Amino acid sequence: MSDAATCYTFEGALETAISMEEEGFRNYLRALKAVQNKGAKEILRENALDELNHKHQLEKALIEGQVSSSDEMLREIPSMNLDYVLKQQDLGPDSGVREALAYAIHLEKGAVDFYGRVADGCAGAPMAALFARLKAEESLHLQRLEDLYEQHFMTEN
Template sequence: MTEVSCRSMHDVVAFAISREEKARDFYRDCANSATNKGIKEFFREMAEEESRHRQLLADLDLSAEKPFSDLDEHGNVRDLHLSDFMIDVRFSPDIGYQEALAMAMKKEEKAHAFYEAWKGRCASEKSEKLFSFLAEEELRHKRRLEEIYDSEILQEG
């Protein structure tokens, strides 16, 4: 796994962009390989979300005194912890909706944990703010997926 360089904010942002691109590419590959039309659309939407994150990072003005002032301050997102009780699901072209949701939740859970772990590793307040924002965004994605899973899978059963 590539490590974050804390030498500069440009390094930190470039690393975060790279992670968002990998996530986007993963979801695009899933969308291209999935056989079910609805599953294809689900993965396309996930890829678009990762693309929006990538663009948000690319648009940051790191020369500004407060480069993250444009980042939304959402407050704390409550984690439903549904994915804590799930096993990792591997993609297959005929993956079902429940499995696709579980796979995506686990990916978002891992991304959140990754950014959380990096919050205190770089010595700058700016990098900590960036990692906090990214961790919260991943948790927000996970929460949205958990809400869908709860309403469309658990409540249906």
């Protein structure tokens, strides 16, 4: 991936974001092929489709020459930082839902961090808003995954 401290032109910013989404999709696809657990496959499949949707939206913006405004949330959602307590590991045939969620949490956290670094590198430039929006969207995905993990695997005392 390109140096995240660099600011981009409109096309460069979109190409960078498209590459990031493609990489995320490929990671989910590899994991999806590796696992056998039905629940794990469903989590990975949904997240792979989210990555494809983001990529499609960005490619459409590249063709149209502008990013469409939407009603999607534009603020970053705070994370529980489960990536710090969950082990990052590749998935295999015996991986279950817990491992798939941990895997997805790490991928989404990586995307949040990447988009945040690029937005900071573009501070004050028009592209900063695009990357801040992408960071906010990824943080929403991260929060949903963390909430799901908490609901199913973190017991209350």
